[in-house]
Amino acid sequence: AQSVTQLGSHVSVSEGALVLLRCNYSSSVPPYLFWYVQYPNQGLQLLLKYTSAATLVKGINGFEAEFKKSETSFHLTKPSAHMSDAAEYFCAVRGPGEYGGSQGNLIFGKGTKLSVKP
């Protein structure tokens, strides 16, 4: 079974500082991994995803994440935070499985709220 752990329910950074949001996963099969962002009172939007093509994945808005199998991690980073990055971020895992099987569904972490101080 797949699971995701996001370390830190709240992270606060200063504008211009490095953003690092941590995600560790558990999967019995090679995982597909996702980062979603949720702005206040909105739905979830895909930031980036890992599907085994490349370990360093670049996403929208300057975010990237590196898949590290040895550490079972998929941490999200951005070199320089912007005020508009303030949102909640969710890591999710999906294991490849049979068509229609529950293994095809996303398992979400509990989320990390990112605050950006001026």
Place this chain on the structure above:
Amino acid sequence: NAGVTQTPKFQVLKTGQSMTLQCAQDMNHNSMYWYRQDPGMGLRLIYYSASEGTTDKGEVPNGYNVSRLNKREFSLRLESAAPSQTSVYFCASSEVTRRGRTSGSTDTQYFGPGTRLTVL
């Protein structure tokens, strides 16, 4: 192209009342999902539908029923609402091909804007 739409945006119910949350997608996706989001809990899957005519339980199905009306629409029904069902409900859709494998970017789940439900 509206993506995934949900109605209503907000709803207040009294305990014991029933209601149906509507979801529609215009991306011709096979798979659709209903999640609930609660503070500190992330998103939890209620039900999903891998294709038209099929539905399956997710992590937290108790107190809910679903209907995959056609390929576009997937509704969630609360037969007798309880305060524990106060939450934000999200519908999502994705294209998942046979054997769970996907091509290109089609395995991404696309989310609707959500329905905020309060049960008093």
